[in-house]
Amino acid sequence: MTTTIPNTLVYERPIGFTETPTHYCPGCTHGVAHHLIAEVLEEMGVIEKTIGVAPVGCSVFAYNYFDTDFVEAPHGRAPAMATGIKRVLPDRIVFTYQGDGDLASIGMGEIVHAAARGENLTVIFLNNANFGMTGGQMAPTTLPGMKTTSSPLGRDVETQGFPIRMAEMLSTLDGVSYCVRRSLHDPKNIRLAKKAIRMAFETQARGLGFSMVELLSTCPTNWDMTPVNALKFVEEHMVPFYPLGDYKVSEAIKQIKI
Amino acid sequence: MTRELWKGNEAIAEAAVRAGLEAYFGYPITPQTEILEYLSKRMPQLGRAFVQAESELGAINMVYGAACSGVRVMSSSSSPGVSLMMEGLSYIAGTEVPAVLINVMRGGPGLGNIAPAQGDYNQAVHGGGHGDYKPIVLAPASVQEAIDLTALSFDLAEKYRAICMVILDGSIGQMMEPAEMPDMQSIQRAHWDWATDGKMGQRKRRILSSIYLDPIQEEQMNLRLLSRQKTIQREEVRYKEYFLDDAEFAVIGFGTAGRVALSAVRQAREKGIRVGLLRPITVSPFPVHEVEQLIGRVSGILVTEMNSGQMLNDVQLAVKGRVPVEFYGRMGGVVPFTEEILHEIERVASSKLSAETNPRDEWFERMIGMR
Numbered sequence: 300m301t302t303t304i305p306n307t308l309v310y311e312r313p314i315g316f317t318e319t320p321t322h323y324c325p326g327c328t329h330g331v332a333h334h335l336i337a338e339v340l341e342e343m344g345v346i347e348k349t350i351g352v353a354p355v356g357c358s359v360f361a362y363n364y365f366d367t368d369f370v371e372a373p374h375g376r377a378p379a380m381a382t383g384i385k386r387v388l389p390d391r392i393v394f395t396y397q398g399d400g401d402l403a404s405i406g407m408g409e410i411v412h413a414a415a416r417g418e419n420l421t422v423i424f425l426n427n428a429n430f431g432m433t434g435g436q437m438a439p440t441t442l443p444g445m446k447t448t449s450s451p452l453g454r455d456v457e458t459q460g461f462p463i464r465m466a467e468m469l470s471t472l473d474g475v476s477y478c479v480r481r482s483l484h485d486p487k488n489i490r491l492a493k494k495a496i497r498m499a500f501e502t503q504a505r506g507l508g509f510s511m512v513e514l515l516s517t518c519p520t521n522w523d524m525t526p527v528n529a530l531k532f533v534e535e536h537m538v539p540f541y542p543l544g545d546y547k548v549s550e551a552i553k554q555i556k557i
Numbered sequence: 558m559t560r561e562l563w564k565g566n567e568a569i570a571e572a573a574v575r576a577g578l579e580a581y582f583g584y585p586i587t588p589q590t591e592i593l594e595y596l597s598k599r600m601p602q603l604g605r606a607f608v609q610a611e612s613e614l615g616a617i618n619m620v621y622g623a624a625c626s627g628v629r630v631m632s633s634s635s636s637p638g639v640s641l642m643m644e645g646l647s648y649i650a651g652t653e654v655p656a657v658l659i660n661v662m663r664g665g666p667g668l669g670n671i672a673p674a675q676g677d678y679n680q681a682v683h684g685g686g687h688g689d690y691k692p693i694v695l696a697p698a699s700v701q702e703a704i705d706l707t708a709l710s711f712d713l714a715e716k717y718r719a720i721c722m723v724i725l726d727g728s729i730g731q732m733m734e735p736a737e738m739p740d741m742q743s744i745q746r747a748h749w750d751w752a753t754d755g756k757m758g759q760r761k762r763r764i765l766s767s768i769y770l771d772p773i774q775e776e777q778m779n780l781r782l783l784s785r786q787k788t789i790q791r792e793e794v795r796y797k798e799y800f801l802d803d804a805e806f807a808v809i810g811f812g813t814a815g816r817v818a819l820s821a822v823r824q825a826r827e828k829g830i831r832v833g834l835l836r837p838i839t840v841s842p843f844p845v846h847e848v849e850q851l852i853g854r855v856s857g858i859l860v861t862e863m864n865s866g867q868m869l870n871d872v873q874l875a876v877k878g879r880v881p882v883e884f885y886g887r888m889g890g891v892v893p894f895t896e897e898i899l900h901e902i903e904r905v906a907s908s909k910l911s912a913e914t915n916p917r918d919e920w921f922e923r924m925i926g927m928r
Contacts, residue, residue: 348755362764368753370625371766376618383622386606391755412611
């Protein structure tokens with residue numbers, strides 16, 4: 300049976316968003332991702348029962364922006380912390396918000412096993428190909444040849460290894476119900492990203508197991524680019540390396556139409 | 558109530574269940590694995606949360622999450638696993654949420670071995686993780702005490718929004734003794750005014766974190782933790798003393814070392830040596846006042862531990878050179894025999910003691926001489 304969820308247009312501050320001046324750099328897409336999550340939580344009517352888990356990295360202060368309960372995890376451990384919360388409060392909506400340093404580097408063990416256990420929680424994963432908070436060092440997601448402060452000559456895969464495609468990797472696990480990659484580089488993709496975030500939270504609300512949305516994101520400051528050029532970089536360099544798409548959508552979720 | 562034969566690790570697990578444990582997260586490591594195994598069966602039977610985590614890092618952060626939700630939560634591990642948990646413990650301390658951790662200590666450092674040891678005293682009592690904090694640390698010397706202190710640990714953790722660790726060595730975890738189990742308590746969520754369990758239309762949002770970007774605010778937080786430690790030091794010291802009323806000499810030891818020392822003290826008494834025993838049950842808060850009470854009453858103190866003299870430092874801080882302190886320790890997973898400690902009591906009772914010498918250096922010289 301197909302469930303259709305009405306798509307409501309909102310032209311005001313989501314009620315799940317607090318009035319906090321942003322701490323993110325000009326042109327950074329974290330703010331867009333935050334906004335999309337707040338809109339989705341409002342549309343689903345779950346703000347009152349949502350508990351967020353913030354990471355370490357640029358989004359360490361994510362908890363300032365959402366009008367929900369929030370905890371702040373050690374670096375990379377957000378999926379473990381979220382597991383602890385969801386297991387004792389299974390009727391709450393629990394999500395982690397993590398960057399690529401947090402999730403794909405130090406937190407690789409926690410994310411893989413939370414996914415493998417099929418923890419009924421949602422992960423919003425921002426991939427901007429570097430460690431933003433510490434000033435732009437190489438992350439596991441840094442593109443081959445990409446210059447960072449710790450790969451000053453460009454990432455040399457011979458000595459610094461290859462980037463990790465998280466959405467593809469996690470989609471191989473049986474515990475994962477919904478795992479997709481979207482991008483935030485233009486309005487069309489932002490709308491697609493919002494739909495994916497909604498689907499991820501719907502997955503959790505239906506008790507269908509682990510859901511993750513990987514969002515390709517910009518870092519104009521550390522990439523040393525204007526915001527517009529950073530968006531272009533995502534489109535021209537990130538998307539070809541990290542193809543957008545649905546890597547795993549379980550049968551039950553395919554029935555949900557937004 | 559009836560006394561039943563309980564294995565230490567399983568007794569701890571059941572005692573936690575009966576104290577209202579709502580969630581357990583752990584990882585296998587000898588010699589504590591029976592706690593994990595027992596709860597893997599018991600917790601789901603009761604509809605409570607059990608997860609075998611991917612690592613001790615995962616386990617302690619699951620504990621952290623559940624602790625923020627305001628439920629009674631616990632993990633257990635042994636020395637190398639507890640080292641891995643230090644990151645999470647520091648965050649838990651910095652967030653001021655209650656959590657219980659059992660450490661069934663084994664020989665170390667490194668992978669060490671799986672024999673009983675007390676080498677994690679400093680790590681437990683003096684914090685272990687980064688930053689300024691001190692957990693409450695309880696040290697049982699029998700299966701019965703392990704049961705009682707496990708139950709108590711949840712009350713203390715909640716009362717002070719702090720970490721309560723129960724440290725025991727592998728021998729208490731592994732041995733069976735007759736013991737009495739407390740009654741089953743039903744789960745009653747406290748609904749703490751700090752828990753991040755969802756607004757649920759009842760209140761404003763809550764944030765739990767260990768971040769204080771402003772150094773002045775962080776210092777205020779450090780002071781808050783310190784003042785809580787002062788209260789704990791005043792209110793929560795627990796210990797047992799044996800034959801100290803007329804004692805000329807005192808032995809101080811915790812856990813299994815204290816238990817072996819008690820047998821040695823009894824044998825020394827039979828030989829006419831007026832010796833008594835002070836066995837700290839809370840090693841943090843350390844029974845400083847009780848050690849000070851010995852000054853002027855005894856002419857020497859013998860500290861005995863299954864490590865290289867970690868509690869010895871705390872005894873010396875309390876004594877401040879006012880009475881001679883001697884030390885005897887075994888390490889690496891070696892449990893001292895009663896005869897060894899008896900021999901040490903006899904040595905102390907028949908020697909001219911000095912408060913000027915370094916008991917650890919002298920013990921080290923004797924150990925090297927024995928080899």
